[in-house]
Amino acid sequence: xxxxxxxxxxxxxxxxxxxxxxxxxxxxxxxxxxxxxxxxxxxxxxxxxxxxxxxxxxxxxxxxxxxxxxxxxxxxxxxxxxxxxxxxxxxxxxxxxxxxxxxxxxxxxxxxxxxxxxxxxxxxxxxxxxxxxxxxxxxxxxxxxxxxxxxxxxxxxxxxxxxxxxxxxxxxxxxxxxxxxxxxxxxxxxxxxxxxxxxxxxxxxxxxxxxxxxxxxxxxxxxxxxxxxxxxxxxxxxxxxxxxxxxxxxxxxxxxxxxxxxxxxxxxxxxxxxxxxxxxxxxxxxxxxxxxxxxxxxxxxxxxxxxxxxxxxxxxxxxxxxxxxxxxxxxxxxxxxxxxxxxxxxxxxxxxxxxxxxxxxxxxxxxxxxxxxxxxxxxxxxxxxxxxxxxxxxxxxxxxxxxxxxxxxxxxxxxxxxxxxxxxxxxxxxxxxxxxxxxxxxxxxxxxxxxxxxxxxxxxxxxxxxxxxxxxxxxxxxxxxxxxxxxxxxxxxxxxxxxxxxxxxxxxxxxxxxxxxxxxxxxxxxxxxxxxxxxxxxxxxxxxxxxxxxxxxxxxxxxxxxxxxxxxxxxxxxx
Numbered sequence: 001x002x003x004x005x006x007x008x009x010x011x012x013x014x015x016x017x018x019x020x021x022x023x024x025x026x027x028x029x030x031x032x033x034x035x036x037x038x039x040x041x042x043x044x045x046x047x048x049x050x051x052x053x054x055x056x057x058x059x060x061x062x063x064x065x066x067x068x069x070x071x072x073x074x075x076x077x078x079x080x081x082x083x084x085x086x087x088x089x090x091x092x093x094x095x096x097x098x099x100x101x102x103x104x105x106x107x108x109x110x111x112x113x114x115x116x117x118x119x120x121x122x123x124x125x126x127x128x129x130x131x132x133x134x135x136x137x138x139x140x141x142x143x144x145x146x147x148x149x150x151x152x153x154x155x156x157x158x159x160x161x162x163x164x165x166x167x168x169x170x171x172x173x174x175x176x177x178x179x180x181x182x183x184x185x186x187x188x189x190x191x192x193x194x195x196x197x198x199x200x201x202x203x204x205x206x207x208x209x210x211x212x213x214x215x216x217x218x219x220x221x222x223x224x225x226x227x228x229x230x231x232x233x234x235x236x237x238x239x240x241x242x243x244x245x246x247x248x249x250x251x252x253x254x255x256x257x258x259x260x261x262x263x264x265x266x267x268x269x270x271x272x273x274x275x276x277x278x279x280x281x282x283x284x285x286x287x288x289x290x291x292x293x294x295x296x297x298x299x300x301x302x303x304x305x306x307x308x309x310x311x312x313x314x315x316x317x318x319x320x321x322x323x324x325x326x327x328x329x330x331x332x333x334x335x336x337x338x339x340x341x342x343x344x345x346x347x348x349x350x351x352x353x354x355x356x357x358x359x360x361x362x363x364x365x366x367x368x369x370x371x372x373x374x375x376x377x378x379x380x381x382x383x384x385x386x387x388x389x390x391x392x393x394x395x396x397x398x399x400x401x402x403x404x405x406x407x408x409x410x411x412x413x414x415x416x417x418x419x420x421x422x423x424x425x426x427x428x429x430x431x432x433x434x435x436x437x438x439x440x441x442x443x444x445x446x447x448x449x450x451x452x453x454x455x456x457x458x459x460x461x462x463x464x465x466x467x468x469x470x471x472x473x474x475x476x477x478x479x480x481x482x483x484x485x486x487x488x489x490x491x492x493x494x495x496x497x498x499x500x501x502x503x504x505x506x507x508x509x510x511x512x513x514x515x516x517x518x519x520x521x522x523x524x525x526x527x528x529x530x531x532x533x534x535x536x537x538x539x540x541x542x543x544x545x546x547x548x549x550x551x552x553x554x555x556x557x558x559x560x561x562x563x564x565x566x567x568x569x570x571x572x573x574x575x
Contacts (some may be wrong), residue, residue, distance in 0.1 A: 024101050025085070025285055029093040030073050031112050033438040036066045043127035046089075048303025049528060050201070051343075058344040058444045065090055065339075073112050080106045080455075085285075086233055086292040090339050091332070095119065095288050119285040121316030142428050162455025164352065177416065178261040180379050180393035181253075187265055189474035189506060193498070195435040197254075197269030201228065203297035203435055204251055204427075205290060205307040207277035208243025214249070215414045217256035226255070231296055232275040233289040244279040246423065250308045252411035253424050254431035262409050262416045265431025269438075272302060276307055283320045284332075287311055290365070292335035298343050303437060305345055306430040307337075310352040310388075322366055326393040328367045336464040337368035346433060347371035350426035351399040352388030355465075362388040372400050372433065372449055375466055376405025376425040381457070383465045387422055390464045399467040400449075401456050403429040432473050441479045451476040460540045466548040472543045474506045484512050485541065492568050494561050500573035503550040507559065510542045518562040519544060524555060538565065549574070 015337050038046050044064045055062070069087045076096055078084060080098040105499050173191060175182055181187050190196075208228070212218050221245045230240045240247070246403060274296065276289035285487040290309065293313050297305055312331060313320050321331060328334050342345050351373050352363040366388070376384035384406035390398030405425030407418040437448050453459060456474045458469030478485055478495065486493040487510045494509035505520065516531040517537045519529040529552070535544060560569045 024098040026096055026104060027114055027119050027288055028067060028095055028096055028107060029115040031069055031114045033064060033067050034093060034211055036067050036070055047299055047344045047498050047523055048301045051299055054344045056299055057442060060344050069094060076110060077107060088291050088295060095285060110285060119288060120283045147391055173263055174259040175263045178262045178409040181408050182265055184404055185432055185470060186472050186474035190432060191437040197434045197438060199267030200434045200438050201270045201302045202269050202304045202306060203272045203302040204247055204303060205274050205276045205293045205309060206247030206250055208275055208278040209240045209247040209273045210243055210245045211248040212251060213241045215411055217252055217258035217262055217411050217499060220257040221255055226270045228270050230273045233292045234275050234278045240273055240275045243275055249410040250427045252425055253427040256411055262411060265428055267432040269434050272297060282314050285312055287333035291334045292542060294336055294340040298340060298345060304430060304434050305340060305347045306427050308350040308426045310366055312359055312363045323361055324393055326361060326367045328369045328392060331364040334365040334368040337371050338366035341370035341445060344445055346437060346448055348426055348430035349373055349420035351375040353386045353421055354388045355386045358381050366398060367392045373400045374426040374429050375399035375400045375402040376420060376422045378406040383468055389454060397462045397467050400469050401452060402466045402469045416547045436473055436476055439477055443480055451479045454479060455541050475508055475541050475543050489513060492566060494568055495558055496570045496572055500575040502575060505546040505549060506543060511537055511539055511542055514539055515564060520560045522558045
């Protein structure tokens with residue numbers, strides 16, 4: 001991307017000869033965007049074409065909210081002794097640092113300043129960093145950076161790695177231990193159909209990506225140029241690969257490709273790695289960083305944001321959130337997440353890990369409207385004890401849905417390991433949502449969310465622990481395709497797909513009742529090859545998967561579904 005355009009869309013104005021270690025940090029809000037050099041009639045001056053196209057595809061217009069903050073206002077703050085960390089066009093504000101608190105009075109007195117708020121605890125002690133150790137000096141790959149004047153790193157890894165692209169075919173992936181977390185939501189169906197995130201762009205907002213430039217599970221990303229770039233909103237001079245490992249582990253559940261050990265849910269998507277979280281402290285400024293990261297992602301034209309972050313309590317207790325604020329309309333980060341969704345981005349956020357703590361509730365921005373909030377379950381689909389609970393203060397269902405977050409397989413120290421946290425449930429689901437949107441690119445982000453909710457296991461009876469339950473991505477693809485899903489009671493019929501099939505069959509139907517069903521598979525001569533009895537049948541959408549069918553000979557087969565004293569059959573073709 002042209003560096004001039006990139007500078008315009010990010011509008012991060014850094015004052016010269018000023019240390020990044022400013023102790024006193026404030027959020028300065030402006031009164032207006034008067035006399036701007038930008039106009040809604042010329043959005044290409046501050047948005048990429050991909051961002052404009054994403055909005056056009058969803059019928060979303062460009063508004064005054066999208067106009068960058070007034071450069072003259074920001075320059076005036078710099079003239080008063082402020083260092084500008086980042087700006088927010090959505091909130092018409094900026095984050096500044098000062099070496100002397102007395103200087104804030106000069107800022108407040110400016111006629112275009114409407115409000116000033118402290119966003120960092122001035123006297124709080126730094127937390128001990130929890131970053132995992134990696135031998136970066138001896139094992140680090142050489143990464144070539146092309147920085148622009150705003151410290152935005154565009155990456156191109158010029159080394160050649162041993163990587164066989166033919167192994168990344170969608171039909172015969174060896175998921176290894178990560179099979180469960182993908183198959184639980186029938187995500188492998190999307191992969192079998194060839195939808196693995198190709199052409200989609202995902203922004204990961206996190207605390208750091210230490211190890212992404214080291215570990216073999218990310219080889220395919222570098223080989224194929226899928227890491228589009230990085231940005232650090234905590235310290236614009238830093239390298240995100242030298243920071244915390246949390247973002248690396250999150251990314252691994254979406255993007256890793258290490259057959260037999262760990263395969264992510266969207267291994268062919270493109271990624272922007274954006275640091276907004278300071279792992280050493282907990283301050284309100286991180287909500288502003290999150291918004292800055294989301295705005296940057298919007299300007300780039302990303303399709304999806306995954307955020308395995310959440311905020312409730314801070315180093316300065318006067319900044320703490322309350323449950324009463326959990327309405328999606330109070331916390332800046334929550335409003336920012338909603339705004340990102342209204343710009344056409346599919347926003348996916350982890351619910352939090354406070355289920356067994358006194359707080360218990362989801363965090364911020366998980367309370368945001370129009371996003372997917374992801375809770376955690378174990379490998380059996382049971383609620384994970386630590387997963388944060390809903391509802392929101394205003395009574396909305398949260399979490400939205402759940403994915404495997406207890407015992408999830410993640411990248412650790414060059415290998416893999418089971419890990420616990422909604423931080424992992426979120427990217428596992430996010431990657432599949434990305435693949436689903438790839439399959440139906442002309443649907444809106446809200447239509448994608450609706451299909452995910454509608455096919456979840458508790459859609460007809462949501463609760464405060466798992467929300468609408470565990471989604472079914474094969475069923476969601478049927479809904480989005482416009483295909484009719486039979487009502488087994490009224491139409492005495494069911495869906496079987498894909499047809500023709502190879503290794504797996506997905507059986508789907510709608511039900512108005514709860515009882516038990518039986519499935520049988522016959523060859524063309526009438527010989528019974530498989531029988532599964534006493535399967536639970538729930539109200540709403542039901543899905544059953546038959547696996548390990550690749551050994552069957554090519555030809556015609558019959559599936560029979562028995563329920564009560566009724567039966568229904570379907571002919572299918574094995575290729």
